[in-house]
Each structure stands twice: as structure tokens, then as C-alpha cells.
Amino acid sequence: MENLQSEEQLQELLEKDKLILMFSADWCPDCHFIDPFMPEVEEKYRDYTFIHVDRDQFIDVCSQYDVFGIPSFLGFHKGKEVGRFVSKDRKTREEIESFIESL
Template sequence: MGLCLCKPRARDDDSDHHVELASGNVQLITSKESWDQKLAEATRDGRTVIANFSAAWCGPCKTIAPYYSDLSEKYPSLMFLLIDVDELADFSTSWDIKATPTFFFLKNGHQIDKLVGANKPELQKKIDAIVEPISRPQS
């Protein structure tokens, strides 16, 4: 399982460095306001949120980004968000991010699960646990 320990990093002039981590149906969060808006939207629509706290300089984050993007297209009923821990440092600190990537699973604005590290099988397992009850027919 790969992960990068969070550490202060000098900011550079490359403002597009986080874009490579967000593709497919992954939505990039660029402010606390956009976070609040997406959580409100997910709650209104009854969607579970998967929030990926990541960093452009983190090797494991770059490695899992295409997989995360693929998952976002495979599971359109879920909302996939990406938060760059350097771009939103204060916000990330409020979530007690100690390593990247860290994935939070949220339902109705509340944390229901968490995964630290770029562990593809475990990420898939946690998504399956969320999606299966939704797709099971009601008796």
C-alpha cells in the first residue's frame, strides 16, 4: 500500500499541477464553498461522497488517480471528489490528513468510512460495500 506522509511543501508557479489527478467524473474541490455545495448536492440527491485528499507531488496519489477516475465512471451513483492538500491546506488540516492519499466516504455529510493509502483492492471493497445495498432489490 503506497502513501505519502504530508509535509509542508514550497508552492510553485504550476497552478495546473492538480488537474492531472482529476479526470473522468472526479470533481476538483478548489474552495471550502465548493466543498459545502457538493456535500449539499450529494445529500439532496441521496448520493454517497468519496473524497480523495491527494497531492500532486505524491507518487501513490498519481498512481491511483487513473483508477479513481475509472471508478468515478463505473459508479455514477456516487460522487467522487478530489481535494489537493496543498491547495486547500487549512481545510485538509481540519480533516486531520496525515498521509496522502486519504479517502473519506461520506453519507448525508457524515463520515461512514475511511481509507489511507493507494490500496486499489481495499478501495474497491469499500465501494462495493456502499453500492451493493443500494443496488439490492427491496423486498
């Protein structure tokens, strides 16, 4: 999964057809819980661009999108938010896949 490098890059990425932002942080154990299976999720949903947003590096982006719990996911279609899976709770692979399928 590609890491977000700048807010300018985010603006460019938002123009993509299908984008999923995954918000997490290095210190978050629930974020690391999903690490082993996220490459398989990305492979399964290849029509989406997945971008990792480091909560500590991009706190303004988190605030802008009301993301206060991690790990969290936001789905976009051509710049418009079409879904969110935002909470402080641990997420399972099934929950993440269900969220993506709901977009």
C-alpha cells in the same frame, strides 16, 4: 474527477447523497499510482460524486478531517462521514473498491 475549488463548494457538496473526497497532491508518487484506474472506479460507482482535494491547496480541510497521509479517501452520506481510508500508504484498485463497497 472534479477538483475542489473552495471551502464553500465543499459545504455544498457535503449535502449530496453519496460523496467521496480523494485527498492527494501533485508531488505524491503514490497518488499518481492510482491515476490510471480512478476513472474506471468512478464509472463503476456512478452513484457517488468523486471530488479531488489538493492537499497543498486545502491544508485546512485536511486538518479539519484529520487527513495527514495521502492518497486518502473520505466517504460521506448527506453531510455525515460514513467511512475513511486514510493513510500514507500506496493504495491498490482493489483496496479502494473494497473501501467504497464498505460505505
